[in-house]
Amino acid sequence: MERIPILKMGEFLLVTIQVDMHDRLATTLQDDLTERIVKARAHGVLIDISSLEVVDSFIGRMLGNIAAMSRVLDAQTVVVGMRPAVAITLVELGLSLPGVRTALNVERGMDLLRAALRNGGAENGMDGSPQD
Amino acid sequence: MEVLKTDRQPIRGTEDVVLVRQAVRAWAIELGFSLVDQTKIVTAASELARNAVIYGGGGHVNLDALSDGARRGLRLSFEDEGPGIKDVEQAMKDGFTTGNGLGLGLSGAKRLSSEFEIVSALGEGTRVTITRWK
Numbered sequence: 001m002e003r004i005p006i007l008k009m010g011e012f013l014l015v016t017i018q019v020d021m022h023d024r025l026a027t028t029l030q031d032d033l034t035e036r037i038v039k040a041r042a043h044g045v046l047i048d049i050s051s052l053e054v055v056d057s058f059i060g061r062m063l064g065n066i067a068a069m070s071r072v073l074d075a076q077t078v079v080v081g082m083r084p085a086v087a088i089t090l091v092e093l094g095l096s097l098p099g100v101r102t103a104l105n106v107e108r109g110m111d112l113l114r115a116a117l118r119n120g121g122a123e124n125g126m127d128g129s130p131q132d
Numbered sequence: 133m134e135v136l137k138t139d140r141q142p143i144r145g146t147e148d149v150v151l152v153r154q155a156v157r158a159w160a161i162e163l164g165f166s167l168v169d170q171t172k173i174v175t176a177a178s179e180l181a182r183n184a185v186i187y188g189g190g191g192h193v194n195l196d197a198l199s200d201g202a203r204r205g206l207r208l209s210f211e212d213e214g215p216g217i218k219d220v221e222q223a224m225k226d227g228f229t230t231g232n233g234l235g236l237g238l239s240g241a242k243r244l245s246s247e248f249e250i251v252s253a254l255g256e257g258t259r260v261t262i263t264r265w266k
Contacts, residue, residue, distance in 0.1 A: 020153065020154070022147050022150045023149065023182070053171065054171060054174050054175050055175075056178040056179055056182075057233060057236045057237060061233070061234055084168075085171040086171060088168055088172075089168070089175045092240075092243050092244055093236055093240035094226055094243065095240070
């Protein structure tokens with residue numbers, strides 16, 4: 001079965017979505033990631049969506065679910081690389097990705113994850129609320 | 133208003149949603165849509181194609197490239213022969229869903245389009261037509 005690869009980098013997991021995902025592939029990624037967070041004892045997940053030309057409500061919901069589930073498992077999620085046209089469309093669609101931390105690129109995303117780890121993860125610094 | 137080109141694509145399962153996105157993207161590029169306009173109509177198409185599968189049990193989409201004077205537009209008509217929508221007004225509200233989605237499909241697709249029309253008859257099916265003008 002087709003799968004999106006999950007890479008481990010130290011205490012973090014790295015996912016780069018490079019294909020136009022059909023719904024089942026997105027659901028599989030969500031399940032795989034949850035399992036890997038526990039197995040790898042990961043404290044952070046970085047999802048690079050810079051190749052995604054479309055984020056619809058299904059993929060948006062998947063990103064929100066991943067962020068919520070990883071938070072419960074004591075890991076932070078940062079979504080990086082959203083294209084400007086995708087951001088404009090998401091907001092008009094009515095999706096503001098509540099609870100999902102975002103960063104401009106992979107480098108800044110990694111900085112956020114490292115800072116969160118230094119500050120004690122879920123309790124301090126990164127509570128996942130969109131405004132902070 | 134003139135129809136420059138027309139085509140029909142089946143939407144049988146969620147895999148076909150990807151194919152609809154790709155077709156709509158190709159047509160939007162051909163019509164000279166900006167990147168933002170392309171993204172908006174492709175996203176709206178993705179929502180409506182998925183709705184046709186999940187709530188309508190599958191159907192098809194008619195694609196029409198339109199010309200109206202100097203204007204160019206893309207019209208997409210999603211048709212299914214599913215159970216139909218009992219209360220269209222309620223279905224159009226943000227956050228309302230009878231499935232397990234976010235309830236943004238119809239209302240979001242409307243916001244992403246220049247024109248929006250929905251016709252639904254109980255027991256007969258639903259047709260959602262959107263047009264985006266360049």
